[in-house]
Amino acid sequence: MRVFVAGATGAIGRALLPQLLEAGHEVIAMTRSRERAERLAAAGVEVAVCDAYDPAGVERAVGQAGPEALIHQLTSLPPAITPRRMERQLADNDRIRVEGTRNLVRAAERANVRRIVAQSVAFAYRPEGDLILAETAPLWLDAPPPFRRSVEAVAELELQVARAEGPDGVVLRYGYFYGSGTAYARDGSNARLVRKRQFPIAGGGGGVFSFIHVDDAARATVLALEGKRQPGVYNVTDDEPAPAREWLPVYAQAIGAPKPWRVPAFLARVAAGRYGVELMTRQRGASNAKAKAEFDWQPRFPTWRTGFAASEHPARRQHDVGRE
Numbered sequence: 001m002r003v004f005v006a007g008a009t010g011a012i013g014r015a016l017l018p019q020l021l022e023a024g025h026e027v028i029a030m031t032r033s034r035e036r037a038e039r040l041a042a043a044g045v046e047v048a049v050c051d052a053y054d055p056a057g058v059e060r061a062v063g064q065a066g067p068e069a070l071i072h073q074l075t076s077l078p079p080a081i082t083p084r085r086m087e088r089q090l091a092d093n094d095r096i097r098v099e100g101t102r103n104l105v106r107a108a109e110r111a112n113v114r115r116i117v118a119q120s121v122a123f124a125y126r127p128e129g130d131l132i133l134a135e136t137a138p139l140w141l142d143a144p145p146p147f148r149r150s151v152e153a154v155a156e157l158e159l160q161v162a163r164a165e166g167p168d169g170v171v172l173r174y175g176y177f178y179g180s181g182t183a184y185a186r187d188g189s190n191a192r193l194v195r196k197r198q199f200p201i202a203g204g205g206g207g208v209f210s211f212i213h214v215d216d217a218a219r220a221t222v223l224a225l226e227g228k229r230q231p232g233v234y235n236v237t238d239d240e241p242a243p244a245r246e247w248l249p250v251y252a253q254a255i256g257a258p259k260p261w262r263v264p265a266f267l268a269r270v271a272a273g274r275y276g277v278e279l280m281t282r283q284r285g286a287s288n289a290k291a292k293a294e295f296d297w298q299p300r301f302p303t304w305r306t307g308f309a310a311s312e313h314p315a316r317r318q319h320d321v322g323r324e
Helices: 011-022 034-042 055-065 083-089 091-110 145-162 189-195 214-224 244-254 265-282 289-295 304-310
Strands: 002-006 026-031 046-049 069-072 115-121 168-174 176-178 211-213 232-236
Touching (some): 011 214, 026 034, 026 055, 046 055, 055 091, 091 115, 091 145, 115 145, 145 168, 211 214, 214 232, 214 289
Parallel strands (some): 026 046, 115 168, 168 232
């Protein structure tokens, strides 16, 4: 199958390309950087050089590539996210989820692409009800202002993919990535915070996090391409969503960091803001049952308990983002 990949140089994109090639697909990787285009070509893929914000350029690139499927992994994230600067730091990522998705979907429609597989997130559910939520649970569209715009952008991305005229739309709500090139890599931004004891357990630490190793996320993405897979929304997470009070000490030990502090929620809010405290105390986890059943998929790292310890390879540069 000919597969067009937008966001081929992000953390998951770099894990995804070799898996697509190994599965026998012909890959066309989109990048806006000619330097990265040379590296991609050397890796054995075709390259389309254009910017996600250029609708004519995206349409031309997809049309010339003639793919049967399009994978949307576009992101634009800073090297590290500071809770009190989050809205400004995530503005371009929110924009690319809306405008970049619009351009890709329109190009896919006009090129008669059969399937679109798009990246979303499994940590935007409204924090209410069960601690582990399925895909039918509502998104947190009334989240605190620093995060609300990002959830709205996620919802808009998913709606555009679902309403595509012609292509089947598959939305993958990935959990928190760990592994090479992520914030949780051994030299990632969150690892640095944990080593400095600047990533404490706030309040009771009951907020539930759902993780996924980037290699496992890439494998689920390859499987989602197959025509027999039903379109729709899927959580792509490991088997063990867990509260912060459980996973954070294990993660700290895995990267050789000191044991995290525990701080009252009201003190944590001063440093991390309301949203950071909400994550640590109220966030819901995501069930992967639907993806496992539909894709016949099992994570190689079914739990972060073993995955953190196994992820010892140096991270790639975090700011080598998917839009590049």
